[in-house]
Amino acid sequence: MERDTGSRQQRLLPLTVASLILFVIANSFPIVQIELQGLSSQTTLIGAVKVLGTEGMSLVALLVLATTILFPLLQLLVLLYLLLPTAHGVNRPGIRTLLRVMQMVRPWGMVEVFLLGVLVAVVKLSNMATVIPGVALWAFGALTIVLTAVVSFNPRYLWRSLVIARMEDAGPVKDGEPVR
Amino acid sequence: MSADTHSLPDSSFPGESAAHAAPALEPAVSSAIAANLRPCHHCGTVWEDAHDDARCEVCHSPLHVRKIDSLNRTWAFLIAACIMYIPANLMPVMTTTTLLDEQQDTIMSGIIYFWVEGSWELAIVVFIASFLVPLFKLVSLIILTVSARRRSSWQRLQRAKLYRVVESIGRWSMLDVFVVSLLTGLVQIEGFAKITAGIGVAAFGSVVVLTMLASMSFDPRLIWDQDEDREEQGPDENTRPSQHADLQEQQKKDSE
Numbered sequence: 001m002e003r004d005t006g007s008r009q010q011r012l013l014p015l016t017v018a019s020l021i022l023f024v025i026a027n028s029f030p031i032v033q034i035e036l037q038g039l040s041s042q043t044t045l046i047g048a049v050k051v052l053g054t055e056g057m058s059l060v061a062l063l064v065l066a067t068t069i070l071f072p073l074l075q076l077l078v079l080l081y082l083l084l085p086t087a088h089g090v091n092r093p094g095i096r097t098l099l100r101v102m103q104m105v106r107p108w109g110m111v112e113v114f115l116l117g118v119l120v121a122v123v124k125l126s127n128m129a130t131v132i133p134g135v136a137l138w139a140f141g142a143l144t145i146v147l148t149a150v151v152s153f154n155p156r157y158l159w160r161s162l163v164i165a166r167m168e169d170a171g172p173v174k175d176g177e178p179v180r
Numbered sequence: 181m182s183a184d185t186h187s188l189p190d191s192s193f194p195g196e197s198a199a200h201a202a203p204a205l206e207p208a209v210s211s212a213i214a215a216n217l218r219p220c221h222h223c224g225t226v227w228e229d230a231h232d233d234a235r236c237e238v239c240h241s242p243l244h245v246r247k248i249d250s251l252n253r254t255w256a257f258l259i260a261a262c263i264m265y266i267p268a269n270l271m272p273v274m275t276t277t278t279l280l281d282e283q284q285d286t287i288m289s290g291i292i293y294f295w296v297e298g299s300w301e302l303a304i305v306v307f308i309a310s311f312l313v314p315l316f317k318l319v320s321l322i323i324l325t326v327s328a329r330r331r332s333s334w335q336r337l338q339r340a341k342l343y344r345v346v347e348s349i350g351r352w353s354m355l356d357v358f359v360v361s362l363l364t365g366l367v368q369i370e371g372f373a374k375i376t377a378g379i380g381v382a383a384f385g386s387v388v389v390l391t392m393l394a395s396m397s398f399d400p401r402l403i404w405d406q407d408e409d410r411e412e413q414g415p416d417e418n419t420r421p422s423q424h425a426d427l428q429e430q431q432k433k434d435s436e
Contacts, residue, residue, distance in 0.1 A: 032366060039369050048365025055364070057377045063385050064361045067354065096239050099223075107392065110351050110358075116305070117358030123302055124294075124363065128373070159223030159239060 012153055013083045019146045020076050026139035036129040072109040078102045099158055112144045218243045247399035254325050257394035264387045271380035274360050278373045309355040317391045320346050328402040336403055343400045350392045357385045
C-alpha cells in the first residue's frame, strides 16, 4: 500500500533543482585524490568511466555511466520539466512519453549504491596510500539524501492529474483551473 | 495551482480509494479478472470491459491482465543470470600491479582481504552485497517462478513478501562494480601502481542487470492465480472489492 504522495508535490520542485545543482557539482569535481610517495592521482566519475572504456571494458563503462550519470540526470530533468508551471497545465507536450520514460528509468538510477562503493574503495585504498576526499564526495553524499526524497515521489500522482484533467474535459466543467 | 488532492472526489481514483475501504486481509475476494476489470500497468487506472488490444486512454499504453509472457521472460533472464554467475565469481574482478608484484582479486578474495585486514564491518557489507544478495535473488526468483508456474498455493503471502524483498535489494549488488570502476579510474600512477578491471566485473555486472530484468518481468499477481479460470484470488494488492461502483461512475463520466 502506498501513502498519498500528493501533498509532497509542492516541496518536490525545489528538491529537484537542489539535486540538479548537487549533481553538477558531484560530477565536475574529483571524488577522491590519492597520494603515494609524492605522486598523486585523482578522478571524477566520468574520468573513471573513460579509463574503463579505454581498457576494453566498454560494457562495464556503459553500465556505470548509465546507472550513475545518465539515468539519474534523465530522471531529474524529466521531473523538472513536468513540475515547472506552464500555461499548458497538465497537458504539456510529451507528458505521456516522459512519464513512461521516468517510470522505466527509476529502478536503474543507483547513486546511493555508488556512494557506498566510493566508501568501500576509500577504505580499500587507505592501507596503500593517503586518501584525500574531494568536494564531489560530499556532494554525492548530499545528492544521495536529496535524491532519496525526490525518487520516493510516485509518478502515479502525475498520471492521476491526467485522469482528472480528462474527466473535467468530459464533464460540465470546462476550461477550469489547471489541476496539478 | 496546488490543488489539494484530498478535496477531490475519491471516486475518481478507484484503485486507490478502495484501498482504504477494503480490509487488507479478507478471504474470498473476487479477482479483477472475474470482475472483467483491467488495471493499466503504467498509470494505475482501472478499466472495465476492455477488449484484448485495448489501450489505456489516459497514458495510451496497451492494457494487459498480466504482464505479457511473464514466466517465460523471467526464466530466460534467470537462466542467463545463472550462467553468468559462475564466471562472475571465478574470474578476477581486478588486477593490481605495483612495482614489486601483480595481484589478481576475485570477489571473494576481496572480501577475505577486508576480513584479514581487520575492517570486518566492510567485509560483511561487501559479503552481503556482492555474494549473498545475488545468490538470494537467484534462488528466490527460481522458487517464485517454479511455484507460480505450478499455480501452487503454498505460502502465498510469504512468496509475495519475498518478491518485494527481491525487488528492493536487487540494486545493491551493483556495489562491487562501482568499487572496481572507481579504483580503476583512480589508481593510474604509471609505473608505480595501477589497477585494471578484470573480466569478472563484466560478468558480475551482467548478473546484476539480468536478475533485475528477471524480477521486473515477473508478475507478482501470478502468485495469487489459481487453477482453471483463476476464479478466486487471495488478498492481493490488485484485487479489491467495492471497486465496481466507483468504476462505473468513472466510466459514465468518461463516456459523456
